[in-house]
Each structure stands twice: as C-alpha cells, then as structure tokens.
Amino acid sequence: MMVDNSSRRFYKILTAAVFVLLGTIIASAQQRYTASVVQKIDAAVKGRSESIAGYTVTEHYTVYRNKDEMHPVAEMTVNTSYQKNKGKSYIIVAQSGSEIIQNLVLSAILENEKNLNLPSVREGAWITSANYIMNLNSARTQQLNGRDCLALSLTPRRKTPYLIEGTLWVDSKDGSIVQVQGTTPKSYLFLTGRTQVIRQYADVNGLSQATHFRAVSNSFLLGQTIVTIDYLNYQVHLSHPM
Numbered sequence: 001m002m003v004d005n006s007s008r009r010f011y012k013i014l015t016a017a018v019f020v021l022l023g024t025i026i027a028s029a030q031q032r033y034t035a036s037v038v039q040k041i042d043a044a045v046k047g048r049s050e051s052i053a054g055y056t057v058t059e060h061y062t063v064y065r066n067k068d069e070m071h072p073v074a075e076m077t078v079n080t081s082y083q084k085n086k087g088k089s090y091i092i093v094a095q096s097g098s099e100i101i102q103n104l105v106l107s108a109i110l111e112n113e114k115n116l117n118l119p120s121v122r123e124g125a126w127i128t129s130a131n132y133i134m135n136l137n138s139a140r141t142q143q144l145n146g147r148d149c150l151a152l153s154l155t156p157r158r159k160t161p162y163l164i165e166g167t168l169w170v171d172s173k174d175g176s177i178v179q180v181q182g183t184t185p186k187s188y189l190f191l192t193g194r195t196q197v198i199r200q201y202a203d204v205n206g207l208s209q210a211t212h213f214r215a216v217s218n219s220f221l222l223g224q225t226i227v228t229i230d231y232l233n234y235q236v237h238l239s240h241p242m
Helices: 005-051 100-118
Strands: 053-065 074-083 087-097 132-136 142-144 148-154 165-171 177-183 193-204 207-219 223-238
Touching: 005 053, 005 132, 005 148, 005 165, 005 177, 005 207, 053 100, 053 207, 074 100, 087 100, 100 223, 148 177
Parallel strands: none
Antiparallel strands: 053 074, 053 223, 074 087, 132 148, 142 148, 148 165, 165 177, 177 193, 193 207, 207 223
16 A cells, blocks of 8 residues: 555654653653652651751761871861750860861861751751752662662752752662762862762661761862761660651
8 A cells, every 4th residue: 555745744743743742751750750759858858857856976087188098197086966956066085197187177177067057057958959959860779888779960059068069869768868979069178179078878776877978178278188087876866756
C-alpha cells in the first residue's frame, strides 16, 4: 500500500507529539519525585532540631600545611556542649603545635561554630529547601557509608560563609543527611579564598550527627591549609522520647 506525502507528514507529526508528551510526563514525574525527596530532607532536619534539647561531644581538631598530612602543625581537643536555647560552648582540654595556627585557625573555627549555632542564626544554615535549591542527580541509589543514598546538587539561595555549593547525600528511606561536600561561596575559615569542605554524618540515637569534617583552604597568609575535625563520644539529650 502506497503512503502519500501528507500521510508521512502526519505520522512524523504524531510521532513527534508522542515523544514530546512522553518527555513532559517523565519530566513531571521527576519533578514530583525530587519534591518528595526534598520534603523528606526538610522533615528530617526539622525533626532532628525539635528532638535534640542538647548534647555533648568531644571534638579533635588537626591542622596540616602544604599538603603534608603526615605531620600536623597544630592540634586541639575540646569538650563541646550544645544547648538548644543557648548554642555551643567549648572547654579546651588539650592543644599542641604552632600557637600562631592555634590562634589564627583553630580559635577562629571555634568562634565561627559558636556564632553559627546561636539560636538566631542556625536555622539560616540548615540544609533545607529554605536555604538551598536542591535537584536530584539521579533516581538511582548509591552506597555510601553502608547506607542506600540519593545524591542531590546544592545551590545556596544566598551568599554566606555558612552555606555550601556542592552535593548532598541523604538516606533514601528517611532523608537524613549522610554526607555533604562542596565549596563555600565565601571564605569560611581563613582570611581569603573559598574553602572546599566535606562533612560526614552517622546515626546517633536515631538522629543524624556529624562524625568527620575536612576543609581545604588557600590564603595569601597561610598558603594551603587542611583542617580535619573528628567528633567522638556523643551524649545526646532528647526533648522528648523517640
């Protein structure tokens, strides 16, 4: 059977329309799925904040210079106390190495973390849709720290040292944070330069808590500086039983 030109044009138009419709359906489904994941993240972050009345943790800070991660130039161990209605306070229990690095870097980090956790400030640093544009990288899960995770891109809604541009990994089941990695849009730790950071989290008493932090920064004064923080011996005080 012969097919005339008008019929061919009709079939081409019909085929194109079908592909456009399928693309629209797929894009809409992806948007709905991304929205549902973001809702889980928001709920997990809010739930964590509402559940924690306070906690104590031992934080060990280590500073390396010039790509030498075998010989720290300074170290500090602090006992940290967090209270929801007050923020963070620190007691330094041990420190060693360069006093200049202790004063310029480690003391600055402690002061920064204290400011970040003030009740009037900390919500603006949460990893939520109020502070970030989040887009799902893939609907497929990937294994990270023994957990099935989804990866999302993070774009800060404003420029601040407390927000990170990069990638967020969350537990695919409940949206709790597993890892965040990226770059701060403004200098976070030192006098100049953007800072590359990675923070890892683990389940502590059913809540997502930071366990390891690493920051790499370059400045005119200090050159390349690497800071790591290990968080040990959490004691979490809940607002209400979980």
